[in-house]
Amino acid sequence: MGATVAIIGRPNVGKSTLFNRLVGKRLALVDDTPGVTRDRRPGEARLGDLRFTIVDTAGLEDADASSLEGRMRKQTEEAINEADAVLFVIDARAGVTPLDSHFAAVARKTTTPVILLANKAEGKAGMSGLYEAFSLGLGEPIAISAEHGEGLADLYDALLPHVERVEEEELAATEEARTDLAVDEDGELLDEDEPVGTEDRPLRVAIVGRPNAGKSTLINTLLGEDRMLTGPEAGITRDSISVDWVWRDHHIKLFDTAGIRRKARVQEKLEKLSVADALRAIKFAEVVVVTLDATNAFEKQDLQIIDLVAREGRALVIAINKWDLIEDREAAWKLIKDANDRYLNQIRGVQIATLSGIQGQGVDRMLESVFTAYEAWNSRVSTAKLNRWLDKVTVNHAPPAVGGRRVRLRYMTQAKTRPPHFVxxxxxxxxxxxxxxxxxxxxxxxxxxxxxxxIRFSYRKGDNPYAVKKKRKIQ
Incomplete structure (x- = not known):
């Protein structure tokens, strides 16, 4: 994927709808509420024989640089600087607004090629806005409807000078491979035989937790750049954003997720969508890092999130963030260990790492714990070892006798890994x-x-070898 194309425009003009249309699936959250998108979200776009990276951005707003809207605009400006082409989107039904004109003037100053799109132009209602778009000075506007897929042929022609075409043979080979291999949540190929941690098969790690636990700050520290939008406001992250990263020659796909609050407190539709997106990230991750606030760790919601990860069957690491704010660390660590022993019986021995996301302290230890947890998640024990172990444990502590007859454990095997499942x-x-x-x-x-x-553990009832004989005698 050589070329990168950024989608920009004021809030609520349909940028995320266009993003979803080009990637071919509903990855970005879409709602009538303005300003849903806040972070930059990349995706692999497909338009005819064009393949490129498309970046969804926050809506451009004229606000103070220190405000949330100002920080969102800075993220968009960085996306413009990194892009090979920019899609400037306006709402054809609303016409050209003063905010459109203001940011069109900014777009004209950039050296990145800008393609003007008049979205929501289906029918006659958008014709007046389409003609108004000429006044922005960004060339001839392209009438499209991201919702209905209209105008994509004209968009193809406009992108052609900036995006390389893919040969038919390569397209056919890619499509054939997609039918044979599993795909992840982004539709990317997953070769199960490929060693995890390589460029073709990165380890998928989701960072989850309550709002304002420092998840986005932690990811920014890992990446060494302000890739995710952060701030003192709780609930800044809405979409689950994936970022590719390399640590000690290990390729990792990091997922930043929205904070998960108690279900009773989640009332707004947009927050429900954000939480659903975070839960989806947990489902497709291989290792989940549950981020806790060191000043208020192991709250009821923390435990519910941990239990959710365990029920989903994912490898787990607990990251105690904001450790730099703790004065008596020895006492705090003792409380954490006690809480771990008391509350996490369903997943004993879980890796716990203390760190400071804002200062970068302890992040290497956390990542070492991630790979340790992943190895345990893939553990496989031979049937011979399992049955030798079964003989010992049943001798040390025999199964109980029920109704005067003792339950016999005859045989044991491991059915699968990821997570380990024993029968x-x-x-x-x-x-x-x-x-x-x-x-x-x-x-x-x-x-x-x-x-x-x-660990999944289930039982099966062996066949009674005398059942048929008894049945015959009765007959």
């Missing part, structure tokens, strides 16, 4: 109490060093 064959599995299953799972963790990842 035990028992004579009467429905009679085994939950406490005995917890005993087996905890012993598995300790014996085979499977920490920081959920």
């Amino acid at each position: 035990a064959f028992a004579s009467r599995p429905e009679e085994l109490p939950e406490s005995y299953t917890r005993y087996l799972v905890n012993s598995l963790r300790q014996t085979f060093n499977i920490h920081g990842t959920p």
Whole structure:
């Protein structure tokens, strides 16, 4: 993907709708509320035989540089500087507004080629706005409808001088590969045989947590640039944004997500969409870093997020952020360890890293924990070792006797990894109490060093070899 194209314009002109149209899926949040998009969001666009990186940006607003809107505008300006071409979008139905004229003057000063798009031009309602767009001095406007896919042929012609075409043979090979391999949430190819951490198969890591826990600040520190919008306001991030990054020769795809509040507090439709996007990022991640505020760690919502990650079956790392604000760190660490032992029984031995996202302290330890948790997530134990272990644990603590008859565990194997899933064959599995299953799972963790990842454990009932004979005797 050589060329990069940025979409800019004032709020609520349909930039995210156009972004979704070009990438071929609903990646960016779309709502009637102005200013939904805040961070830069890249995606792999496809338009005929053109392949390029498209960047959705925040709506341009005339505001003080220190305000949230001003910081959003700075993100958009950086996207313009990095782009090979810019799509300047206006609302044809609303016509040219003073804000359009103001930022068109800014766009004319840039050296990046600008293509003017009059969106929402379907029908006759947008014709007057289309003609008004000539006054912006950005050349002939292209009438499009991002919602209905109209005008894309004209957009193709306008992009052709700035984006390289892909040969038919290469397109055919790519499409054939897509039918054979799994894809991630962005539609990118995932070769399961490819070692994780390579350029073709980056490790997918989602950063989640409550609002204002420092998730975006942490990602900016990791990247070494102000890639994500940050500030003292809670709930700045709305879209789940993915960023490719390299750490110690390991390729990683980082996902910044919106803060997840308690369900009862989420009332607005836009926040519901943001939380749903964050939950989707957890689903497609391989390792999830749950970011806690060191000054107020292990709140009820923190525990619910951790439980959600465990139920989703993802490798887990807990990052205690804002550690620089803690004065008595020894006492704080003791409280954290006590809370971990008390509340996280479902995922014992989880990796905990203390860090300061704003100062960059402890981030390397956190990333080492990420790869340790990933290895545990992929743990596989041979059937021979499992059954030797099963003999020992059942001798040390035999299954309970129910109704005078002891439940027998005959055999055990590992069904899958990611996360590890073990299956035990028992004579009467429905009679085994939950406490005995917890005993087996905890012993598995300790014996085979499977920490920081959920473990799935299920039972199957073996066939009774005398059942057929008994049935025949009755007949």
